[in-house]
Amino acid sequence: MKALTYGSTLQFSTSVGGEIGSFNQNCKRQQTQQHFINLNPLKLKRHRTLNLVPAHVSKDSNAHDVESGTFCDSLDGKWLLKAKGREVASCLDGQCLFLVGMMGSGKTTVGEILSDALDYTFADSDKYVEKLMGGTSVAQIFKESGEAYFREYESKALQKLSLVPQQVVATGGGAVVRPLNWRFMRQGITVFLNVPLDALARRIAAVGTDSFPLLDYDSADSYTKAFTALSALSKERSEAYANADATVSLLNLAACIGLKDVLDITPTTIAMEVLVQAQKYLNSKRR
Numbered sequence: 001m002k003a004l005t006y007g008s009t010l011q012f013s014t015s016v017g018g019e020i021g022s023f024n025q026n027c028k029r030q031q032t033q034q035h036f037i038n039l040n041p042l043k044l045k046r047h048r049t050l051n052l053v054p055a056h057v058s059k060d061s062n063a064h065d066v067e068s069g070t071f072c073d074s075l076d077g078k079w080l081l082k083a084k085g086r087e088v089a090s091c092l093d094g095q096c097l098f099l100v101g102m103m104g105s106g107k108t109t110v111g112e113i114l115s116d117a118l119d120y121t122f123a124d125s126d127k128y129v130e131k132l133m134g135g136t137s138v139a140q141i142f143k144e145s146g147e148a149y150f151r152e153y154e155s156k157a158l159q160k161l162s163l164v165p166q167q168v169v170a171t172g173g174g175a176v177v178r179p180l181n182w183r184f185m186r187q188g189i190t191v192f193l194n195v196p197l198d199a200l201a202r203r204i205a206a207v208g209t210d211s212f213p214l215l216d217y218d219s220a221d222s223y224t225k226a227f228t229a230l231s232a233l234s235k236e237r238s239e240a241y242a243n244a245d246a247t248v249s250l251l252n253l254a255a256c257i258g259l260k261d262v263l264d265i266t267p268t269t270i271a272m273e274v275l276v277q278a279q280k281y282l283n284s285k286r287r
């Protein structure tokens with residue numbers, strides 16, 4: 001564990017290129033780079049020692065991971081996320097942040113953490129549709145009224161949600177396919193959580209495919225049916241996901257922090273990377 005001290009600006013080094021906490025770009029493990037985060041908004045006492053704890057201490061972890069300052073769900077990890085959240089919130093200037101990505105990619109899990117870091121409210125468009133439908137579940141809507149009907153309500157939900165400032169919205173996995181939905185999502189900024197299909201299928205197989213109507217195939221084991229259906233959906237949607245303003249690739253992120261399995265990346269680490277990529281996008285727009 002590496003202890004770091006700070007004044008009003010925290011400085012630490014990581015093994016990768018990019019800005020603070022960015023593990024996603026130009027990952028070259030031999031390079032070290034200084035990163036800075038402005039801690040003034042947190043109004044903290046000076047001279048506190050900050051411990052950056054590795055997110056995972058697996059048999060593959062080594063001292064390098066520790067020194068690289070990998071974020072995790074420790075108190076300090078959350079605290080750094082909060083500091084970054086304040087910084088990004090000021091660039092967002094009230095705009096919403098829409099998370100897009102395949103079902104099970106972590107939009108809800110990461111979105112809730114992000115809303116806390118940004119001091120934003122959180123909304124899940126699937127849940128909003130369920131509310132509009134008097135509490136009927138998404139799976140039930142698909143079953144009783146069909147996908148087209150659900151998509152109409154999904155667009156209504158996104159339209160309503162896009163009117164609320166300072167909100168993180170976890171969108172439904174298929175929201176990106178309708179151009180109309182992009183009109184609503186372009187009111188804010190969009191970030192694509194790109195999770196490899198194999199990992200998604202493993203995650204979904206673990207929780208069961210029952211609540212995912214588009215994966216409700218009769219044959220094969222849960223992993224195979226999830227993987228088969230996800231592959232088909234991903235082919236149809238990859239172009240649409242690429243319309244997002246920023247992307248967080250879990251494959252790159254895992255490689256950069258030295259994890260073999262993307263499913264081992266903590267939601268806090270992913271949330272940090274979302275903030276970093278969102279900020280990059282906002283800065284590039286300003287130039």
Ligand SMILES: Nc1ncnc2c1ncn2[C@@H]1O[C@H](COP(=O)(O)OP(=O)(O)OP(=O)(O)O)[C@@H](O)[C@H]1O
Binds near residue numbers: 207
């Ligand atoms: N980084 C993570 N680490 C461990 N578990 C995770 C992580 N991200 C998501 N999960 C788990 O994976 C499952 C799916 O996550 P989540 O509901 O956040 O995905 P989603 O993208 O919102 O899905 P949907 O499009 O179906 O609403 C949940 O059981 C969640 O707890």
Ligand SMILES: O=C(O)C1=C[C@@H](O)[C@@H](O)[C@H](O)C1
Binds near residue numbers: 103138213
């Ligand atoms: O990927 C999809 O098309 C879906 C994802 C879920 O979030 C739900 O919106 C619904 O199950 C459809």
